[in-house]
Amino acid sequence: MRAPFTAADWAAIYPVGVLTAAALLVLVADLFSSRREQRYGSVGIALLGVAGAAYLAARQFGHNHDAFFGGFIVGGFAAVFQEIILIAAAGSLILYASIGPPQRVAGTTAIMLWSTCGAMLMAGAANLLMIFLGLELLSLGLYALCAASDRRAAREAALKYLILSSTATGFLLFGAALLFGATGSVRLADFVNPAFAVNPLYWTGAGMFLIGLVFKLSLVPFHTWTPDVFEGAPLPVTAFMSVATKAGTLAVFARFIYAALPATIAQDVLLPVWIVAGVSMIVGNVGMLAQTDLKRLLGYSGIAQVGYIIVALAGSTPLGLRYALYYLAAYAFMNLGAFAVAAAISGEAEEGAHLSSYRGLGRRRPWLAAAMTAFLLALAGLPPTAGFLGKILILATAVSNGYPWLAALLIVGTAISLYAYAKVIRAMYERPEGAEPSDVRPFVPLAWLSAGICAVAVIVMAFYPLTPSNILPLAH
Amino acid sequence: MMTVPIGDYVALAAVMFFIGVIGVIVRRNPLIMLMSIELMFNAGNLLLIAFAREWLQNVGQIFAFLVITVAAAEAAIGLAIIVTTFRPEKYVDVDDIRALKG
Numbered sequence: 022m023r024a025p026f027t028a029a030d031w032a033a034i035y036p037v038g039v040l041t042a043a044a045l046l047v048l049v050a051d052l053f054s055s056r057r058e059q060r061y062g063s064v065g066i067a068l069l070g071v072a073g074a075a076y077l078a079a080r081q082f083g084h085n086h087d088a089f090f091g092g093f094i095v096g097g098f099a100a101v102f103q104e105i106i107l108i109a110a111a112g113s114l115i116l117y118a119s120i121g122p123p124q125r126v127a128g129t130t131a132i133m134l135w136s137t138c139g140a141m142l143m144a145g146a147a148n149l150l151m152i153f154l155g156l157e158l159l160s161l162g163l164y165a166l167c168a169a170s171d172r173r174a175a176r177e178a179a180l181k182y183l184i185l186s187s188t189a190t191g192f193l194l195f196g197a198a199l200l201f202g203a204t205g206s207v208r209l210a211d212f213v214n215p216a217f218a219v220n221p222l223y224w225t226g227a228g229m230f231l232i233g234l235v236f237k238l239s240l241v242p243f244h245t246w247t248p249d250v251f252e253g254a255p256l257p258v259t260a261f262m263s264v265a266t267k268a269g270t271l272a273v274f275a276r277f278i279y280a281a282l283p284a285t286i287a288q289d290v291l292l293p294v295w296i297v298a299g300v301s302m303i304v305g306n307v308g309m310l311a312q313t314d315l316k317r318l319l320g321y322s323g324i325a326q327v328g329y330i331i332v333a334l335a336g337s338t339p340l341g342l343r344y345a346l347y348y349l350a351a352y353a354f355m356n357l358g359a360f361a362v363a364a365a366i367s368g369e370a371e372e373g374a375h376l377s378s379y380r381g382l383g384r385r386r387p388w389l390a391a392a393m394t395a396f397l398l399a400l401a402g403l404p405p406t407a408g409f410l411g412k413i414l415i416l417a418t419a420v421s422n423g424y425p426w427l428a429a430l431l432i433v434g435t436a437i438s439l440y441a442y443a444k445v446i447r448a449m450y451e452r453p454e455g456a457e458p459s460d461v462r463p464f465v466p467l468a469w470l471s472a473g474i475c476a477v478a479v480i481v482m483a484f485y486p487l488t489p490s491n492i493l494p495l496a497h
Numbered sequence: 498m499m500t501v502p503i504g505d506y507v508a509l510a511a512v513m514f515f516i517g518v519i520g521v522i523v524r525r526n527p528l529i530m531l532m533s534i535e536l537m538f539n540a541g542n543l544l545l546i547a548f549a550r551e552w553l554q555n556v557g558q559i560f561a562f563l564v565i566t567v568a569a570a571e572a573a574i575g576l577a578i579i580v581t582t583f584r585p586e587k588y589v590d591v592d593d594i595r596a597l598k599g
Contacts, residue, residue, distance in 0.1 A: 153563065157570075165577075176582040179582070187575070188518070188537070191517065195514050197560075198541045198544035201556075207556050
């Protein structure tokens with residue numbers, strides 16, 4: 022009997038396998054380490070695993086291969102998304118090492134690695150089973166991570182996330198079942214046949230599948246959970262969630278709209294998604310204005326940022342996909358950087374997420390304040406940062422693809438967001454009235470390192486606009 | 498032998514799914530909400546198996562098994578989170594079971 026899978030198939034999931042092995046190793050090593058070295062031991066092993074996975078994923082760039090009968094497609098597209106997800110994992114693990122609670126380190130680290138595996142599977146998933154499996158692996162880990170804190174708010178966030186996100190998964194699954202019923206196949210590549218375009222099962226299925234994805238991306242009608250969950254979850258988990266979930270889901274979304282919809286009906290099916298993205302840019306940015314908690318503010322910011330990325334995909338052109346990837350990579354650095362700064366001024370007991378703890382930061386910690394300014398300028402899309410270049414590219418592609426109204430909404434949303442970001446910058450540099458907040462915490466080297474790397478990346482990316490070219494085809 | 502037409506399966510699954518959705522929206526007890534979510538998942542499973550038979554494609558049945566497995570994991574994590582949310586102070590320990598010294 023011939024083995025059904027070839028060596029190349031197994032090679033396709035080496036990066037995921039390395040992470041899984043690292044997670045198991047973390048759990049075993051924890052048994053043999055003393056209480057003092059637990060935290061750095063666990064996170065150290067995890068970071069080595071992430072580095073190994075990043076190396077293996079980078080080697081897959083440019084080698085297209087359909088592994089497991091077209092269930093998992095290796096290539097430029099998956100490799101770029103996997104690198105972004107791994108950057109998010111590494112950044113969050115570093116933050117976890119510097120401010121995470123000392124209890125349950127190994128378990129939390131291992132679950133974070135498994136969640137990363139789920140997101141990486143989503144990056145390469147090309148059939149409905151793999152999409153479902155990756156999404157659930159990512160989400161189940163995140164539910165547990167949200168609850169891994171002694172604060173009551175964290176557990177409430179976990180419960181809220183669990184109920185709402187599972188409902189979205191239910192929609193996605195029902196949509197997937199209808200798509201299978203309409204086409205008789207689970208491979209995305211088999212859905213492209215224009216003959217399906219007249220089948221109401223197909224339309225309903227695609228619609229419910231997209232509702233599930235839009236929920237996970239926290240676009241507008243389904244966005245209310247995001248700020249609450251971001252605020253409640255522990256800070257490193259919020260950092261991870263804000264980038265990895267979006268990257269994984271965007272990978273599935275992009276592959277679905279590029280590779281699974283017949284070209285004749287694609288833009289009709291997707292028109293509601295573009296409208297939702299446009300509304301998200303306004304609602305997310307307006308929602309930011311009233312926030313006094315940095316994590317909540319970044320939650321609302323994330324709603325708008327996903328809107329920007331989806332604008333790049335409007336029209337489903339290859340160039341748009343490249344720009345979306347560029348902006349997503351830039352977003353990963355600016356968001357992780359902002360969370361790293363928040364971690365650097367946090368103690369173990371309380372998180373420095375309230376805006377009042379940034380008052381006068383420019384005088385107490387000038388370098389941190391400068392880095393934070395760079396991240397906020399990038400999120401707002403001002404030069405000289407990667408956010409500016411990314412937004413220009415997205416605007417250009419939206420206009421040339423025939424969606425000028427989306428470009429207009431993007432500009433309006435950006436203008437609104439400037440006020441919210443400027444509020445934080447002003448708080449950092451204004452002369453404090455009365456007593457200066459005396460929360461000068463001990464130097465947190467890892468969080469500073471993370472913020473520094475992200476700051477350099479956000480500036481450097483603005484001058485080297487690397488947009489990966491060989492990311493197509495997404496399915497065969 | 499009488500076979501049930503595929504439209505009936507789709508209708509039943511749709512009814513199950515919407516009972517689940519309404520349950521999540523209306524009920525305020527987290528356990529009932531989790532049950533409603535399971536109902537949504539099982540509506541999807543029913544569709545997958547019905548269509549697997551319709552198309553003679555076993556992948557639908559495999560998908561349903563995958564969903565059952567994942568839903569079990571989801572229920573486990575969900576129940577754990579519900580317990581920690583609503584009983585933060587009391588913890589369960591077999592050493593505390595000392596009332597009966599039989």
